[in-house]
Amino acid sequence: MSQILQLFIWLPLVGFLTGMLIPKKKEKTISGIAMAVTAIHLMAMVGFIVYWLRKGDAILDIKHIVLYKTTAFEFFIDFYFDKTTATFALIGSLITWLVSIFSRYYMHRDGGFKRFFNTLLLFFLGYNLVIFAGNFETLFIGWEILGFCSFLLIAFYRDRYLPVKNGLKIISIYRLGDLCLMLAMWLCHHLFHENITFNQLRDTAFINGHLTSQDSMFIFIAIMILIAAAAKSALLPFSSWLPRAMEGPTTSSAVFYGSLSVNLGAFLLIRTLPLWENIPAIKISIIVLGVLTSLIGASIARVQPTVKTQIAYSSITQIGLIFVEVALGFHTLALIHFAGNALLRTYQLLVSPSVLSYRVHDMFFNFTPTTPKYRHGFLNRLNNSFFMLGIKEWNLDWLLYRLFWNPFKWIGRNMSFLVRQVSLVLLAVFFLLGFFSFAAKENIPDHLDNVLPVIFSFTGLLLILTAFAERGDARRAWLLVLAGQGFVTLSIALNEEMPVHQVLMYLSGVIGSAVAGYICLNKIKSLDNDIVMNRYHGYASEKPVTAFVFLLCSLGTIGFPFTPTFVGIDLLFTHIHRDQLLLLILTSLSFIFIELSILRIYTRIFLGQHKKNNHPVAYRSS
Numbered sequence: 001m002s003q004i005l006q007l008f009i010w011l012p013l014v015g016f017l018t019g020m021l022i023p024k025k026k027e028k029t030i031s032g033i034a035m036a037v038t039a040i041h042l043m044a045m046v047g048f049i050v051y052w053l054r055k056g057d058a059i060l061d062i063k064h065i066v067l068y069k070t071t072a073f074e075f076f077i078d079f080y081f082d083k084t085t086a087t088f089a090l091i092g093s094l095i096t097w098l099v100s101i102f103s104r105y106y107m108h109r110d111g112g113f114k115r116f117f118n119t120l121l122l123f124f125l126g127y128n129l130v131i132f133a134g135n136f137e138t139l140f141i142g143w144e145i146l147g148f149c150s151f152l153l154i155a156f157y158r159d160r161y162l163p164v165k166n167g168l169k170i171i172s173i174y175r176l177g178d179l180c181l182m183l184a185m186w187l188c189h190h191l192f193h194e195n196i197t198f199n200q201l202r203d204t205a206f207i208n209g210h211l212t213s214q215d216s217m218f219i220f221i222a223i224m225i226l227i228a229a230a231a232k233s234a235l236l237p238f239s240s241w242l243p244r245a246m247e248g249p250t251t252s253s254a255v256f257y258g259s260l261s262v263n264l265g266a267f268l269l270i271r272t273l274p275l276w277e278n279i280p281a282i283k284i285s286i287i288v289l290g291v292l293t294s295l296i297g298a299s300i301a302r303v304q305p306t307v308k309t310q311i312a313y314s315s316i317t318q319i320g321l322i323f324v325e326v327a328l329g330f331h332t333l334a335l336i337h338f339a340g341n342a343l344l345r346t347y348q349l350l351v352s353p354s355v356l357s358y359r360v361h362d363m364f365f366n367f368t369p370t371t372p373k374y375r376h377g378f379l380n381r382l383n384n385s386f387f388m389l390g391i392k393e394w395n396l397d398w399l400l401y402r403l404f405w406n407p408f409k410w411i412g413r414n415m416s417f418l419v420r421q422v423s424l425v426l427l428a429v430f431f432l433l434g435f436f437s438f439a440a441k442e443n444i445p446d447h448l449d450n451v452l453p454v455i456f457s458f459t460g461l462l463l464i465l466t467a468f469a470e471r472g473d474a475r476r477a478w479l480l481v482l483a484g485q486g487f488v489t490l491s492i493a494l495n496e497e498m499p500v501h502q503v504l505m506y507l508s509g510v511i512g513s514a515v516a517g518y519i520c521l522n523k524i525k526s527l528d529n530d531i532v533m534n535r536y537h538g539y540a541s542e543k544p545v546t547a548f549v550f551l552l553c554s555l556g557t558i559g560f561p562f563t564p565t566f567v568g569i570d571l572l573f574t575h576i577h578r579d580q581l582l583l584l585i586l587t588s589l590s591f592i593f594i595e596l597s598i599l600r601i602y603t604r605i606f607l608g609q610h611k612k613n614n615h616p617v618a619y620r621s622s
Contacts, residue, residue, distance in 0.1 A: 004048055005062060005079045008089065008132060011041050012125040019121060024114040031104040034117045038097035038124065045093050049086050057083065061134050061199035068505075068567050073574055074195050075567050077141075078134030084270050087335045088131040088263075095259050095346050096124050102350055103251040112156055116249060119156075123149040127260055131267065135197045136185045137570065139271075141561045143181060143232075146261055147174040148560065151599065153252040154245050158540060158607040163247040168596070168603050170241045172405065175595050177231030179588050181268075184224040186573040186584075188275075191217050201274040208278075217578070222276035225268060226286060233265025233319050234312075235293045240397035242316060246308040250349055253308065258315055258345030263338050266322045270331060277329075286327035293320035296394055303390040307352045315345045408593065412469025415462050419476060427483070430459070434490045450580075453495035457586040460487030464590055467597040474531040474601050475521045481557070481597045482514050488590045489572070495583065496575045506559075506568025513556030513563070520550040524605060533601070536608020547606040554602050558595040 015037035022029050052060075060081040068075040100120065107113050126149060129142025151174075155167030188196060200206060229235075234242040245257045256262070269276075269286070276282040294317045301313035318341040325334040389395075417423055434456055463484035470477035493503055523546055524539055525531045540547035559565040569591070576584050 004044075005060065005081060005132065006064070007044060008041060008128050009079075009125070011037055011044075012121050012128060016118060016121040016125060019114070019118045022114070027104075027108065027113055030114050030117050031100065034100040034121055035097065035104065037121060038093060038100050041124075042090075042093040042097050045089050049090065052081070052086070059199065059202075061197060063134070063197075068571075072193070073189070073571065075137055075570060076135070076195065077138050078197050079132050079138070080134030080198050081132065084267065084331075084335065085131050087339060088267055089128070091339050091342050092124075092127050092131065092260050095255055095342060096120070096127075099251050099255045099346070099350070103249075106251055107249065110249075116153075116156065116252070119149050119152050120252070120255070123153075123256070123261075127264075130264060133271075134199065135195060136181070136188065137195060139268075140178075140181060140185065141566070143178065143264075144561055144566075146264070147171060147178060148555070150174060150245065150256060150261065153248040153256060155603070155607060156248045156252065159538060159609055160247075161536070161609060164536065164603050164607045166244040166247050168599060170245050171599060172592075172596050173231050173238050173241045173400075175592050177228040179592050180224040180231070181228040182570075182573065182591075183584070183588060184221045184228070184272075185570070186576070187217055187221050187224075187578060189574055190578045191221070198271055201272070204274075207274050218275060219279060219282070222279055222282040225272050225275065226282065226289075229265035229268045229323075230289065231265075232268070233262055233323070234316050235265065235289055235320060235323065236296065237396060237400060239293060239297060239313070239316050240393055240400065243304075243306075243309040243312040243393075244397075246312060250308075250353060254346045254349035258311060258349045259342035262315060263319060263322070263342060266319065266326055266334060266338060269323065269326045270334070273326075273331075283327045287324050290320040290323035290327070293317070293323075299386055300390045300393050303387055307356060308349070311345060311348050311352065315341065408465055408589075409469050411462075412465035412467075415466040415469075418463060418466050419480070427459070427463075431483075431486060431490065434487075434494065438490060438493050453491040453580075454583050454586065456487050456491035456494060457583055457590065460484040460491065461586050461590045461593070463487065464593045464597060468593050468600065470597075471534040472532055474533055474605050475518060475525070477533060477597065477601055478514075478518060478521060481594055482510070484590060485510060485557075485594060488587060491583070492572045492575050492587070495580070496577075498572075498575050502568065502571045505564045506572055507565075509556045509559065509563025509565030509568070513553040517550055517553030517557060520546050520553060521601075521605070530611075531605055533604050535611065536603070537605050538608050538610030540606040541610050543606075550606065551602060554598045558598050 015033050019030055019033050022033070024030070060079070062079045064077045064079060066074060066076040100117070103116065103120070107116050110116070122145060126142040126145030129145065130139050131142075133139035133142060148171075151167045151171040154170055155164045157163045192200075231238050242257055242262065246253045248256075297313045297316035297320060301310050301317060304310045304313065318337065322334050322337050322341070325331075325337060418427070434452070437452065461484065463480050467477040467480035467484065470480065489503060489506060492498060521531060524537075524543065527539075527543075531537065556563050556565065559569045573587070576587060
């Protein structure tokens with residue numbers, strides 16, 4: 001059993017690595033690898049489920065690799081299999097296989113053919129890591145991979161303005177959900193004093209023993225899980241990102257935002273059910289959120305003029321109902337609902353280009369205008385008001401931007417004095433003082449122990465927000481982010497006697513990636529002495545290797561799960577005590593905007609319409 005479960009993770013990983021080695025001109029080989037991997041995965045999954053059912057369908061929980069271990073912390077890979085995993089895995093394999101077959105013809109002769117199939121296999125790897133995860137740490141690895149693949153596929157047509165802009169916008173929503181999931185992991189560690197598995201959560205006595213004494217901690221964990229699930233599944237108030245994610249190829253929209261990725265919020269709620277099922281306020285919140293999302297999503301879907309937007313909001317409507325079913329305890333019904341909704345949305349998105357072509361052709365010959373009916377009265381005005389709200393998507397996108405992102409951009413713009421020479425010298429001196437304080441922590445007065453970490457964390461956040469709002473030199477924004485990370489790391493190190501090797505574990509991926517990334521920016525600047533952040537430069541078309549290397553450096557800097565920094569981030573949070581709310585908020589905001597600032601540099605310099613006139617010019621709106 002243990003070896004077979006590993007097969008479902010290794011298959012897409014081997015397929016992805018093999019596809020990376022194939023030249024981009026060999027379309028049949030590239031698509032053949034994807035189809036073979038997904039077909040073998042599907043057949044193996046069917047066979048495994050039949051065998052598992054015949055053996056009595058007992059829940060499997062298998063601990064695999066221990067990546068890092070101390071007396072109080074253990075980061076390990078754990079795999080889990082039950083009927084929820086079986087349903088999501090079977091539907092995921094089937095849909096990915098069908099989409100890979102369809103994409104072989106749909107993406108034929110597209111300049112990004114290889115990039116699409118490699119990203120599809122990387123997505124399939126992340127999806128399987130999430131649904132086979134037996135603990136939060138394993139799930140979070142797949143969760144991060146899915147978010148990155150979303151960004152790549154939304155910005156697939158990277159010479160256009162809107163796909164690149166929407167890719168960064170949507171990764172910002174995902175990052176908010178990622179941090180909420182990380183905070184749930186952080187408090188679970190403080191609550192249970194160990195890295196728990198999902199199988200341990202099934203122990204009612206184990207949960208109830210902690211629930212009676214730590215009720216407020218369970219509520220905080222449940223709220224964080226709910227926000228993470230809502231952000232991933234595009235529930236209110238995050239619903240507006242889903243139609244904007246449709247800027248990518250139709251096939252990626254089908255597998256990501258119509259069927260699989262968008263349903264993982266419901267999966268997260270099912271998997272973490274023991275943490276919130278005994279809290280009535282959370283169950284009521286899930287039901288209310290699901291009902292409101294369904295009603296508003298249905299009202300928007302009925303009046304939208306584009307087919308992808310209609311399908312997106314129709315999918316949101318059904319996912320809201322799935323959330324309600326999960327909260328009410330109808331888990332089998334929720335799994336059936338998920339399977340039906342996923343297959344239907346995949347079909348609708350794959351046939352939508354053909355249907356649109358047919359309808360446009362039909363309108364030329366059979367269109368008959370309807371006679372307008374003028375009605376008066378309160379009900380008609382109310383109907384018109386809802387119609388206008390549906391057309392404007394209830395201004396959800398505007399509200400989210402104005403209430404959350406705009407204030408932080410305003411702070412970053414007003415912190416521009418930090419890049420002056422005098423300010424930089426003072427910051428360097430301040431950092432050195434903090435470093436010496438860390439080296440001689442036993443000599444720090446007790447009344448400064450709780451103040452210094454907050455001050456350094458706040459300074460780091462201001463530097464990162466300045467980089468987030470930077471409109472000048474990209475290298476300056478890059479260095480500001482790295483300086484901010486240094487201050488955040490120092491704040492956690494000062495907060496507790498954090499071992500030096502744990503600090504180095506976090507910085508090991510950051511430092512190497514930072515140096516290589518700065519070299520890439522210098523190389524681009526040497527071309528025409530212009531890497532300002534107030535426009536898109538599109539250098540990926542001229543320097544694809546440099547763009548790829550810089551993307552890897554960006555991922556290493558933000559702690560993507562291929563460097564020790566990923567484990568280091570989890571370690572940093574464990575050194576924040578549960579009563580240090582201000583330090584927790586500042587650190588969490590810093591990690592949100594570290595990723596956004598880094599990816600903003602990548603998109604501005606390497607993506608978007610190329611600034612030179614000898615390259616194809618795409619319309620601003622696609």
